[in-house]
Amino acid sequence: MIPYAFDYTRPESVEEALDLLDDDAKLLAGGHSLVPALKLRLSAPGRLIDIARIPSLKGIREENGEIVIGAGTTHAEIMKSDLLKQHLPMFAEGAALIGDPMVRHKGTIGGSLAHADPSADWPAMVIAADGEVVLRGRNGSRSVAAADFFIGFYSTALEEGEIITEIRLPVPAEGTRMNYQKFAQPASRFAIVGCAVVRHPDGSVRVAFTGVSDAPFRDTGVEEALSGQQLTDDVIEAAAAKAAEGVSLNSDHFASEEYRQHLARVYCKRALNAVA
Amino acid sequence: MSNKYIGQSVKRLEDKRFITGKGRYTDDIKLPGMTYASFVRSPYAHARVNRIDTSAAKDMPGVVAIFTGDDIASAGIVGVPTGWQVNFRNGDTMKEPPHPLLVPTGSTVKHIGDPVAVIIADSREAAFDASEAVEVDWEELPAVVSAYKATQEGAPQVHPDAPGNLAFDWEIGNPIDEVNEAIEQSAHVTTLEFVNQRLVPNAIEPRAYIGHYDEVSDKYTLYTSTQNPHLIRLLMCAFVLGIPEHKVRVLGPDVGGGFGSKIYHYTEEALVTWASKQIRRPIKWTETRSEAFMLDAHGRDHITKAEMGFDAEGNIKALRIKTYANLGAYLSTFAPAVPTYLHGTLLQGLYTTPKIHLDLYGVFTHTVAVDAYRGAGRPEATYLLERMLDLAALEMGKNPVQLRKQNFIPSFDGVEQPGYQTQVALQYDSGNYHGVLDRAVEMLGYDEFRQMQQEANQNGKLLGVGFSTYIEACGIAPSAVVGALGARAGLYESAQVRVQPTGKVSVFTGAHSHGQGHVTTFAQVVADKLGIAMEDIDIIHGDSDAVAFGMGTYGSRSLAVGGSAIVKSIDKVLEKGAKIAAHKLECSVDDLEYAEGKWTVKGTDKSISFGDVALTAYVPHVYPQGLEPGLDFSSFYDPANFTYPFGCHIAIVEVDKETGRVKLKRFIAVDDVGNVINPMIVDGQIHGGLAQGIGQALLEEAIYDENGQLTNGSYMDYAMPRADDLPSFELDRQVTPCPHNPLGVKGAGEAGCIGSTPAVVNAVIDALWSGGHKVKDIRMPLTSERVWRAMQEQNTQILHS
């Protein structure tokens, strides 16, 4: 299909973008979620503000014990980052599971978090790695823990007039192990179930899911079942059996609620086995 | 003659153009003064159109004209026709309700996307915007989407004059009493109820049309993404618009795939042609991908119950089938032929089954039309037979390879041994069925596999093997035969071979290439037959003004029928050329032999080249008396029989015990498509076909909800096979030449798609049985959840929804 008419601007800086960002405008990053919505006429902004080339939104760096990923960094850049391979290998490996090469070279982590597709991959990883999403508005910046950022179906803590500028992730202690397991939807290749697990050297484990419910979530039920335990087969089995308990489950023609929950358990077990 | 090209994997001449983005598709063509069309389409599967208000839309910027169904009706246009007539078993003509170009007010729309108005504007964007401003008062009515449910009492009616939603009921085979008796007397009966699900063809190029009426010449030109330009011209002129054919030129430029979906004459083609005269400007319509999902004729959609009876030794004694075939809301161009003559007639398969009966219901539903999609009827027949064979083997504890072999029709070449007469009307041309099966099984390593399967099982893994053998009827078709069966057209092909004065050759064929590589394959044939270089040959197709006539490309017919027509014309060229050569060389025609592009007086070094003879034909100074100048011949070739390619496919899968996910590990295909002109192109056709057939088994399905909404009409939801879903295919070939056409070719376009689907499903069932889950069937596509559930429930039959 073809979109409604819109204006297009490409500001040079975040400040300039913020100035332009009124309620008739939409930010355009990789365009791999927004453009399909425009073409189907599901979204009808009067103006697109193209932030894909703003230099300050790009790149991955280490800063004060944190890894900082610019919101405009593409999935492919994350996949190839030596810094991430060293400190947060799950991110480099997880990026490779997103879409196809074209999607990975255009789509951005900031766009993915802002869009908050309930089946997107990044949210689970960012939550499990205890990340913070940095938002900037005309009146300054604020930081939201990833676990609080996702509110529901395509909805986030992002307020009108705000831009995600970066994602901050604590540099994990030596000996931390992490893994992301994804059961891909055969058509879109988004996650029917995605499970991210980070196991710290002190034995604590953070578990997060995407695809399972209307928003990604941290699974404290599984975490508690693991608390203070060695990751033996029995412990993993018992903890994984608690996966996605008490959440509202998504359902579609690839996976019913019942099957999704079953997959959440299986993929949780697989992710835990990988960090055991 | 020479042997330089035939049998060689010559690289495709057209690929450079395509790969570098230089193809010229209908949507690439821009004519001066062009306008753009957008349709107002029904959001409901079934609704009465009470009122259409176009007043706001008319005032939108850029709008040139708006037409509604009432405008079309008052122009006296009834709708698009059907090209094949099937009769009820009591002899009554099938129900053929009108298929209007736009549904008029007071009438009902019958599937989502059924159009009620068209906006024509200066730009595509303006047409889109204005189409949203058209207000329609819809009165939603109950809909039915399942062919079985549509035949039940109280089901919503699609057409008032088709009671019970039956377009026809039909049967083929032996008398039903004899079949019933044979089933009753069988030692073992394998019974299966299953769904052969509805598929979306998904050509990479959506349909696109440009209608252009030129006042000066009083001629129409239609550019169309079609598989058969002449057929479109015939149908549109004679049956829809009533314009004389010589006033219409139909062009099928580069076309990005069809898989059957671009055979048919669609309403939009006629509409842009007609409307361009009303507004005196060219009109382009390019389908969106969403429309392609919704509107391009779908494929398959059968609900079947089959019973196969065996004696105690495992010999097939009888086959009894009842099938409900969904035809959609309107009868598309060849729709009636697909479940009947392209399906019922293939139920003999490769087996000597003595008693066969098919009881078939062609049913209207509130869905888009179902018509021929790659394989068309033959995949449905093959799926049925091959699922039954593997299941029977499991049930009887027999080896599925042996069970097939003991029931195979013995080999025959169709020359020394006669063709094989089936119980279902056809006569097979030539076949060596044991050969393909033996070779495929050798590639598999049967015993080694069974051992691996056992070991895998001990390690907690599920491995399975599935077999499938198939036969198909291609080279469509002998005109007299299909005429007797209800075709409203002949199915011959035409070809003109025009030798230019310099000896270069232009070949005009009625076949149409939309991905098959005709430009290369046909040039290989012509080059060898004439003993000249491929570079000196041009293959011209897709233009009704340039090519005398044509029936187009589908049913794996192009080389078998179109290629044969070319050979006929070449024979005529060589016959006349010999007369000219004999005159120049001062000898008799009988003294000449033709090889490597020249005529030589036998036993001498006196010769004259093809080029010199061509020049003489056009500059006939020294020339045989009474012979016409020129070297240019046309032929029509009407085949003596169908051709019957066959083969054996084997799939090996691993099933994830925890999730039900199926991983295709190996796929072996040994196909016999007769003689092969270009092995690379044939392999490519097989590869593509396999991907489609495997896609049906594991991934694809068009899903309507019970209100008739297509719930997965996008690539986000409709799963197509991708490279990483497929293993590296293991191919081999056997060659049993077709005895009745000059090239000995059978056709390779559909084979991959026909044999592969049941092999994959059989492999999954085999894997499950090896793990103790005695499941008879899992509904296609075999999504992970369905396989997982089958393992949970341990049940014997997962019924269709």
Ligand SMILES: Cc1cc2nc3c(=O)[nH]c(=O)nc-3n(C[C@H](O)[C@H](O)[C@H](O)COP(=O)(O)OP(=O)(O)OC[C@H]3O[C@@H](n4cnc5c(N)ncnc54)[C@H](O)[C@@H]3O)c2cc1C
């Ligand atoms: C074929 C295909 C397959 C895909 N497969 C996957 C997959 O497997 N897994 C997966 O996770 N994703 C997948 N995606 C989605 C892909 O990763 C998208 O690129 C991503 O979700 C959105 O990022 P973007 O940069 O393209 O954002 P855009 O499409 O440009 O924008 C998306 C939304 O975010 C807003 N936005 C963008 N940047 C910012 C910002 N910095 N601050 C605030 N708001 C912003 C936009 O205004 C818009 O509303 C797929 C997409 C396609 C087309």
